[in-house]
Amino acid sequence: MIKAVMVINGLGKPRLSKFYEFQPAEKQQELIRHVYAVLSGRPDNVSNFIRSLGTVFGPDTRLVYKHYATLYFVFLFDNSENELAMLDLIQVFVETLDKCFKSVCELDVVFNYSKMHTILDEIILGGQVLETDSVEVMRAVEEISKLESTTSAGTMINKSIPSWWAR
Amino acid sequence: MSGPTLLDSLFQRSLEDLIKGLRLYVGDESTFISKSLDEIRREIKSTDPQTKSIALQKLTYLHSIHGVDMSWASFHAIELSSSHSLNFKRVAYLAASLSFDPSTTDVILLLTNQLRKDLQSPNSHEVSLALNALYFIATPDLARDLTPEVFILLNSNKGSTRKKAIALILRLFELYPDAVRVCFKRLVENLENSDPGIVSAVVGVFCELARNEAKSYLPLAPEFYKILVESRNNWLLIKVLKIFLELAPLEPRLGKRLVEPICDHLKRTGAKSLAFECVRTIVTSFSEYEFAVRLAVEKIKEFLNDDDPNLKYLGLQALTIVAPKHLWAVMENKDFVIRSLSDADANIKLEALQLVLAMVSEDNVMDICKVLINYALKSDPEFCNEILGCILLACSRNVYEIIVDFDWYVSLLGEMTRIPHCQKGEEIENQLVDIGMRVKDARPQLVRVGRDLLIDPALFGNPFVHRILSAAAWVSGEYVRFSKNPSELVEALLQPRTSLLPSSIKAVYIQSAFKVLTFYVHHYISTKGVISSASQGVEDLMHGRVQENPQFVRTGPVADSDTDDGGLNPMMLHRPVRDVSVESFEDMSVAHEWIYAFHVLLCFFSLPREWRLLLLKLAFSSSESHYKTPGPT
Numbered sequence: 001m002i003k004a005v006m007v008i009n010g011l012g013k014p015r016l017s018k019f020y021e022f023q024p025a026e027k028q029q030e031l032i033r034h035v036y037a038v039l040s041g042r043p044d045n046v047s048n049f050i051r052s053l054g055t056v057f058g059p060d061t062r063l064v065y066k067h068y069a070t071l072y073f074v075f076l077f078d079n080s081e082n083e084l085a086m087l088d089l090i091q092v093f094v095e096t097l098d099k100c101f102k103s104v105c106e107l108d109v110v111f112n113y114s115k116m117h118t119i120l121d122e123i124i125l126g127g128q129v130l131e132t133d134s135v136e137v138m139r140a141v142e143e144i145s146k147l148e149s150t151t152s153a154g155t156m157i158n159k160s161i162p163s164w165w166a167r
Numbered sequence: 168m169s170g171p172t173l174l175d176s177l178f179q180r181s182l183e184d185l186i187k188g189l190r191l192y193v194g195d196e197s198t199f200i201s202k203s204l205d206e207i208r209r210e211i212k213s214t215d216p217q218t219k220s221i222a223l224q225k226l227t228y229l230h231s232i233h234g235v236d237m238s239w240a241s242f243h244a245i246e247l248s249s250s251h252s253l254n255f256k257r258v259a260y261l262a263a264s265l266s267f268d269p270s271t272t273d274v275i276l277l278l279t280n281q282l283r284k285d286l287q288s289p290n291s292h293e294v295s296l297a298l299n300a301l302y303f304i305a306t307p308d309l310a311r312d313l314t315p316e317v318f319i320l321l322n323s324n325k326g327s328t329r330k331k332a333i334a335l336i337l338r339l340f341e342l343y344p345d346a347v348r349v350c351f352k353r354l355v356e357n358l359e360n361s362d363p364g365i366v367s368a369v370v371g372v373f374c375e376l377a378r379n380e381a382k383s384y385l386p387l388a389p390e391f392y393k394i395l396v397e398s399r400n401n402w403l404l405i406k407v408l409k410i411f412l413e414l415a416p417l418e419p420r421l422g423k424r425l426v427e428p429i430c431d432h433l434k435r436t437g438a439k440s441l442a443f444e445c446v447r448t449i450v451t452s453f454s455e456y457e458f459a460v461r462l463a464v465e466k467i468k469e470f471l472n473d474d475d476p477n478l479k480y481l482g483l484q485a486l487t488i489v490a491p492k493h494l495w496a497v498m499e500n501k502d503f504v505i506r507s508l509s510d511a512d513a514n515i516k517l518e519a520l521q522l523v524l525a526m527v528s529e530d531n532v533m534d535i536c537k538v539l540i541n542y543a544l545k546s547d548p549e550f551c552n553e554i555l556g557c558i559l560l561a562c563s564r565n566v567y568e569i570i571v572d573f574d575w576y577v578s579l580l581g582e583m584t585r586i587p588h589c590q591k592g593e594e595i596e597n598q599l600v601d602i603g604m605r606v607k608d609a610r611p612q613l614v615r616v617g618r619d620l621l622i623d624p625a626l627f628g629n630p631f632v633h634r635i636l637s638a639a640a641w642v643s644g645e646y647v648r649f650s651k652n653p654s655e656l657v658e659a660l661l662q663p664r665t666s667l668l669p670s671s672i673k674a675v676y677i678q679s680a681f682k683v684l685t686f687y688v689h690h691y692i693s694t695k696g697v698i699s700s701a702s703q704g705v706e707d708l709m710h711g712r713v714q715e716n717p718q719f720v721r722t723g724p725v726a727d728s729d730t731d732d733g734g735l736n737p738m739m740l741h742r743p744v745r746d747v748s749v750e751s752f753e754d755m756s757v758a759h760e761w762i763y764a765f766h767v768l769l770c771f772f773s774l775p776r777e778w779r780l781l782l783l784k785l786a787f788s789s790s791e792s793h794y795k796t797p798g799p800t
Contacts, residue, residue: 049477
């Protein structure tokens with residue numbers, strides 16, 4: 001199963017994190033810091049895997065990461081997942097983000113926190129892979145956005161004033 | 168704190184405002200965060216779902232990204248989840264998934280009815296939300312209560328819902344084992360589904376289940392076999408292979424039937440992930456089928472020659488699995504493995520190192536060690552010590568099984584000590600002493616190496632190596648009769664620089680100096696026969712020393728260090744009677760011997776009285792515990 005998904009920026013700030021194996025809140029922050037420490041020491045052009053993460057995670061846990069511009073996308077999993085397949089899955093996730101935000105950059109990730117979770121929830125549930133085709137995921141996410149914008153149309157009046165001014 | 172006012176609702180800051188505010192804030196973030204938290208605490212009590220939702224959203228963000236505690240807000244999340252709007256429901260369920268702790272959050276049970284309603288909802292997105300949240304917050308009670316609803320969803324018309332229900336069922340099985348009875352049949356029925364996504368989901372679940380208890384899923388092998396042979400979906404095939412990895416050891420007949428299809432897939436597929444999984448399955452579980460292993464090794468070679476470092480790394484990993492039973496595969500790729508020792512990627516270097524050591528045997532141990540030491544000298548400290556550690560481990564395995572030429576090995580240990588980054592002091596120390604006690608023939612070389620180490624001034628600078636100096640001193644003292652120039656040893660043992668060493672090691676130095684001294688004295692007495700006034704003088708001197716320290720008088724009978732049997736402590740210093748081989752001394756004149764002997768005594772007596780007493784006390788008090796006796800060789 002997939003144990004955790006993290007998106008960390010180049011300075012170690014987490015932008016997204018989801019733990020499919022329960023961890024208390026402080027432990028989560030510690031794990032993120034540990035992963036960042038390991039990743040920041042890696043040069044480019046090396047393999048995208050990390051095998052032994054010490055005793056912080058379990059003994060079986062492996063890590064796959066991909067470095068896109070300023071963000072590290074990290075998947076942690078055990079040996080019931082194939083390493084190259086996990087690498088492909090990161091690719092699917094990033095492709096979907098790209099389609100969703102039209103050429104995604106870190107700022108999109110920062111300001112669309114809920115949408116990131118929505119997209120991730122269409123790809124992985126409970127540590128199991130649901131969908132590996134970014135087109136399908138996109139379709140589901142668009143459906144959700146449409147539904148949510150029609151229901152919120154009725155509540156537009158209550159929107160806070162600063163966002164009125166912004167429009 | 169008062170409840171929210173209308174003004175609060177109108178001027179509420181959205182999540183976007185919060186994030187912007189955090190980014191622009193100059194100074195300590197935690198002040199901004201605590202201010203926002205105060206606002207949130209007021210806003211969240213609002214009865215207006217919009218206000219509540221935004222407040223909860225902000226709180227979830229702060230919790231997830233900044234680690235802020237939000238356990239106090241669990242009831243609000245539950246309240247919000249009953250909203251009809253998909254928006255608010257999503258916010259509520261996300262807050263629940265990220266912050267509820269199934270073992271401590273006691274309000275989770277209040278969600279049961281709401282979850283049930285949402286699981287039965289005609290809107291598939293509401294169902295998805297509920298399924299997702301249920302994974303994170305499920306308790307045994309919740310699992311028991313909601314299994315019927317999830318069971319119904321296993322047959323849902325919508326493929327995506329079905330997949331999610333299947334993924335969730337694994338968690339329900341864990342928490343509420345009776346769910347297996349209820350849902351198993353439907354789960355298996357889904358294996359026949361035409362949608363490969365659904366079948367993948369089911370196979371994924373069985374993959375997890377089989378890891379814990381493979382035997383129960385053996386009856387399903389025919390279904391999995393059908394999928395293996397017929398499917399063309401890579402994800403599905405990978406999962407099926409993983410299941411067979413667990414099942415194959417239980418049923419030998421499976422192996423015969425599986426090898427063919429797996430080899431077919433390996434030959435046909437263009438997908439590297441599937442190819443690697445096939446290779447891994449073959450070399451782990453089907454290594455007795457020569458033709459399959461050969462095919463797998465071909466593929467591994469392809470991976471190794473690829474430019475992609477990921478493939479190189481995985482290829483090396485696969486080779487490591489193959490190595491124990493099919494060493495020829497590793498030997499074929501020997502050059503690549505050795506080249507990989509200097510790769511930029513730390514992972515690849517480590518795997519290559521493991522492989523090199525798998526290749527080591529009696530014939531090639533000297534060459535391999537030479538190559539490895541060269542790499543160690545060129546590498547960073549961490550990898551250098553990895554290499555040294557692996558060499559030490561491999562050579563000492565099974566009581567030095569692969570070493571034929573101990574003289575060479577002892578000089579190798581000396582060479583390792585001199586490597587600037589060496590941190591393996593303890594292991595090298597143990598091995599030097601161990602070899603000294605077990606291998607008689609190696610003792611002359613050991614003394615030579617020990618002498619070189621003792622006189623090398625650079626070694627004092629590396630604190631990790633001090634323990635090796637202790638071993639070198641012990642060895643020099645113990646086997647001094649093999650030494651060509653004992654006076655050099657004594658000088659080295661008593662040089663002023665030894666004050667840099669910790670006291671336990673200084674104690675060994677002193678002991679060894681005494682051993683050398685007594686060797687001289689005994690040698691003189693035994694070659695010159697008995698008694699002139701000079702030898703009497705030496706005996707007096709010895710007794711003079713004895714009187715200074717009563718411990719010396721109390722010690723028991725003489726121990727003979729020549730025998731290797733386990734009962735004796737070779738570290739006992741006080742044995743003036745020794746069987747000495749004197750070949751190295753035949754050329755020395757009597758006068759020389761006396762000069763050397765008194766030289767040593769003078770060095771000792773030139774120290775202040777308190778120092779002499781202290782050193783003697785140290786020497787005799789720590790001598791018994793310093794080295795352990797070996798078992799029988």
